[in-house]
Amino acid sequence: MxxxxxxxxxxxxxxxxxxxxxxxxxxxxxxxxxxxxxxxxxxxxxxxxxxxxxxxxxxxxxxxxxxxxxxxxxxxxxxxxxxxxxxxNKPDPHPHVICVQCKKIIDPDLSTLKDMTEEVANETGFKILTHRLDFFGICRDCTNNR
Amino acid sequence: MxxxxxxxxxxxxxxxxxxxxxxxxxxxxxxxxxxxxxxxxxxxxxxxxxxxxxxxxxxxxxxxxxxxxxxxxxxxxxxxxxxxxxxxNKPDPHPHVICVQCKKIIDPDLSTLKDMTEEVANETGFKILTHRLDFFGICRDCTNNR
DNA sequence: TATTATATGATAGTTATTATTTTTTAGATT
DNA sequence: AATCTAAAAAATAATAACTATCATATAATA
CATH class of the missing domain: 1.10.10.10 (Winged helix-like DNA-binding domain superfamily/Winged helix DNA-binding domain)
Structure with a gap:
């Protein structure tokens, strides 16, 4: 942060x-x-x-x-x-993990994440402006409290 | 397809x-x-x-x-x-490249994309249900036609 | 402190979607 | 094949999140 x-x-x-x-x-x-x-x-x-x-x-x-x-x-x-x-606080694109139940949002550390923007630009001919990588699931709290 | x-x-x-x-x-x-x-x-x-x-x-x-x-x-x-x-036609999560101008959507082949779901699950304790990876930009047509 | 372009507050309007209610119908049962 | 019934369709009202409008207020500056 x-x-x-x-x-x-x-x-x-x-x-x-x-x-x-x-x-x-x-x-x-x-x-x-x-x-x-x-x-x-x-x-x-x-x-x-x-x-x-x-x-x-x-x-x-x-x-x-x-x-x-x-x-x-x-x-x-x-x-x-x-x-x-x-x-x-972190205005540049970064991955999120979102709980579909309580709507909590977490910023995970993804060590293996490499930037694919250039590869996408090359393959598609697009000028890439931004991207999003979001995972949706149920957080630990919501899993336990039921 | x-x-x-x-x-x-x-x-x-x-x-x-x-x-x-x-x-x-x-x-x-x-x-x-x-x-x-x-x-x-x-x-x-x-x-x-x-x-x-x-x-x-x-x-x-x-x-x-x-x-x-x-x-x-x-x-x-x-x-x-x-x-x-x-x-x-392809109902499972896969990356998209979206033109913010003409709203065209393309499914790119990302050879280097590895599935990060497990890593995210391990790091955050979430049960991951789905994810999305979308790139936004301007397509070749929209770049040329102006 | 006077000026003026910009910002605010109040509220109406818009858009995409969801809910409600009545009518219709697909598929089961006689 | 005719009847039945739960599910689906059509029409439309309601909702949620946002966006536009406009009169009033104010930050920046001269």
Whole structure:
């Protein structure tokens, strides 16, 4: 896990360089994303912020998460049900292991994983922009608690 | 690509064994899925069937695609925008290369791909049920035509 | 502190999907 | 072959997650 403080500074720097305004709401969202504990959903980020910003609109969270995504500062993890979760702590593509029951997301260390992007580009003629490698299953907790 | 006729027969056999009724609508949907040319969406399947079944409901396509999915006879390919495409010709998990512009989906031959499922299971304690490996980029056609 | 482009909050709209209800029908049974 | 019944289809309402719109507020700057 990257240091949340450093990620926060990096993202704020990126925002500054692109002349985005640093509103309190935006910074609060960035702060949560820079840690991204538990790979939060937009809804979850919104909930976290209810204490400090009781009048904040859900749309503001959506707008800001999308902005960070467009700046390459958050990785979107799409669920089969259409919902999304976000990682602003490790924004580059990396594998996930997802519990289909409790929706927990883990970042495994896959020592044998080699980058196949170049091979795919060569074989298909595509310019590869990104990729995803996600495993779905039942975590130990969910297996035991039943 | 598997022989569509054989896939059709396999799926119909599965339906029979589980006592699902073989309605004309269902069989028509299965026929399209067993070929899955271009990895169709539900909407696309619905369009294909307008000629033969002008009164068919979109919900019927959804219900049947979901049924085939629950029987393990189709693979769902989720797009970042939340929409889904389906493959009933090769229903087991396999990598995809997806053009983010024209939405074309290609199945590449990745010689170096080894199955990491066991490694992930060992490292995380998850019971892995399925996985996905998808590359996103711009295809050759879309690169040239602009 | 005045200006202005941008961001926010409130809310309406959209899209893909799922649920509900009534009608129809496949396949079994007489 | 006619009847029966659970399952499926059609029509449509409801939902969830997101996206657009617009009036108001505010961060950055001059």
């Amino acid at each position: 990257a240091d949340p403080k450093m990620r926060f500074d990096t993202i704020v720097k990126n925002l500054r360089e692109n002349n985005y305004k640093l509103t309190p709401q935006r910074l609060a969202i960035v702060k949560i994303l820079s840690r991204s504990e538990g790979h939060p959903s937009v809804e979850k980020i919104y909930e976290y912020l209810q204490d400090d910003f009781p009048t904040m609109s859900l749309a503001t969270v959506y707008r800001n998460v999308m902005l960070m995504k467009s700046l390459g500062e958050v990785l979107e993890i799409g669920f089969p049900d259409g919902s999304n979760r976000y990682d602003g | 598997a022989d569509p006729k054989m896939r059709f027969d396999t799926i119909v056999k599965n339906l029979r064994e589980n006592n699902y009724k073989l309605t004309p609508q269902r069989l028509a949907i299965v026929k399209i899925l067993s070929r899955s040319e271009g990895h169709p969406s539900v909407e696309k399947i619905y369009e294909y069937l307008q000629d033969d079944f002008p009164t068919m409901s979109l919900a019927t396509v959804y219900r049947n695609v979901m049924l085939m999915k629950s029987l393990g006879e189709v693979l769902e390919i989720g797009f970042p925008d939340g929409s889904n495409r389906y493959d009933g």
